[in-house]
Amino acid sequence: MDGVRQLTQAYSQAPWRKQLQILGLFLLVVVLAALVAGIYLNVTARAATIGREILWMQSRIEDLQLENSDLETRLAMVNSAAVMEQRALAMGFQPLGRDDVTYIVVPGYVSRQQAVIAPPPKPVVVVANLPADYTESLFVWLEERALPAVQEWLEVFP
């Protein structure tokens, strides 16, 4: 037994062994630190990239809003009364006179509707408050209503 113990002690306390342990520990710390740094760098880089993309998209949204507004107005310009009249005349149409009109009955005809640009405001939703009798559970009823009633009864008639 002593021989084995001496051998183990000698082996475990060998200088090269101790140096190896220290070096191993140091490398472990370095590797862990590098791993954490790597993960942090990766996450940070991805966050920064996405942040940049968000900034770019916000800028793009602004550009598109400008473009939409611009296109709507330009569309209105090419459909303006004066332009449409010119185009109609160029295509051979004539202004309609009072005597040129023939009126007929069209069953189910829906006359021209006024502009609806957006939906009407949402109606105010009134949430009906149901009595607790319809919503509370049996246990809640026992705890909050039945037991206090029993306690009161016991106080009155001990």
Next chain:
Amino acid sequence: MKGENIWRYTLLGTVISVLALFIVWQTIRIQLNPEMVDKFNAQAAAYARPAKTIYPARGMIYDRWGHLLAGNTTVYQVGIDLNRVENPHSIALTLNVVLGLDYDEVRKAASQEPSKDQVYAVVDDYVTQEKIDRLEELSREIENTYTQGRDEEPHSLEGLVFQPHLQRTYPENALASNVLGFVGRDEDGNIRGYFGVESKYSDLLAGQPQTVIMPNDPNLVEELPEIPDGASLVLTIDRDIQTAMEETVDRTLSNSGAESVTIVVVEPKTGDILAMATTPRLDLNKYWNYENIFEGSTPFNRAISQAYEPGSVYKVLTMAAGLDSKAVKPETTFVDTGVFEIGGTFIRNWNWGAWGPQDMQGCLQHSLNVCLAWIASQIGPKQFYEYMNAFGIGRPTGVEMAGEASGRLKEPGDEDWYDADLGTNSFGQGVSATPLQMAMASSAIANDGKLMAPRIVRSIISDGYQSNHDPRVVGMPISAETAHTLTEMLARSLELEASDAMVEGYRVAGKTGTAEIPTPYGYTSNATNASFVGWGPIPDPRFLVYIWLEKPTSSIWGSEVAAPVFADVVEQLVVLMNIPPDDVRNALFSQ
């Protein structure tokens, strides 16, 4: 370590230590000085989290059918980033050729050395997309073609910056300009609306600008708050009717030699203003011409801003008061002797003639001042002015446009009211009203006695929802029975007179007016205001038309210059509003 290197290492260590100590000392010095702390904090915040004010797009304005009347287009501010300028000559030359800017001024601006106070110079604004495209094309051409330029500097437009923003644009140019108004900058450089609905609803249309923080650090980027555009408006104006009325106004102005012509078309049942055409008009996309077009005290919209003595069209209101108060009945006979004395003043007819026995129909048909003054005396001043107030005379109608005038109705108790005013007021003299006031007052007669508030804004679209303004009854000055009786009398008057206002196939009611124009010395001018108010088709009117010609020269009489315009207007309206002739309508409804 060799001995000769020791001093080198010592020196290097000393320098590094001194630098480190200096940094530590500077850090402590800053920390101990609150002013410097604040200053550096502010600098850091300004760089890292700059604030940006976002201006919402101005709301759109549509006509009742959804045609865009006011929108926004993208224009550009052209500036120079002084830090990036490579060749001021190229920039100045290009902007001179493409935008017509002064070469020397641009070159001077581009040649400035960037400083702490100035790194950017604005050289032009409101530049159109087409010109920006041309500039960008030139920039590419220069980059590809030229290598060396004058002074051995390479040709380059580097440093030229285009910042897009929205500009108010009116696709229909001058159409409905008097109703819309325009958008410009005030003395402080702020954008605001002028005149019309642009002014009345300026804040609502502009929306609420918000200042947001936009961090430069992408890790701190946040979602921008949703900033809604300004509210949009849907007007009651019908673009096609407005176009037709403006063409009619221009034609009438040319034919009559009048100083101005105004036409208001109203839907009596709702008070909706279908068209409001007047002169002069302004191309709203060139609003800077305003002062050249509206010289002196010329109102922007005569229909709401210029009160005038309406003359005989006012008689419909007096007769309405007389019938409703039971002071007279349609068959009441008045013997016209050609003169009526009231408050010491002698009232005479337009032709200074005596028309003998006349019933109330005849009084309207021949537009007899004497008869109407007598009716007013029968009603009595108290009740007469109560009726006029109930018709809305003497106070603004509350139409949703900026710059409405109230007109003037003198009443008993006012310092300048005399008994004679009751007589003159009865036929529209000594009282002033705007065309819109007269149109709305008359529309009560066309609408079963109910006076409606004039409505120019039908809906407001805000936060993605459209809220409609409902028609609003503001009073009932006369009974429905009186309204029907008077309408019938007026229709019959036109038929008996074979008026130029009549339109074949459509029964209409109406009244002409010819008013002398007061001067500081009395009614000494030969010029007149010619007017006509009419509605139809009766008995279920869909439109009311008010026409005013200011100082016509082809004829001074309303019956000769204003009545034919009414017929012209009605002929167009029945087509534009799909109103069949009376016989067709009756036949269709009887099926």
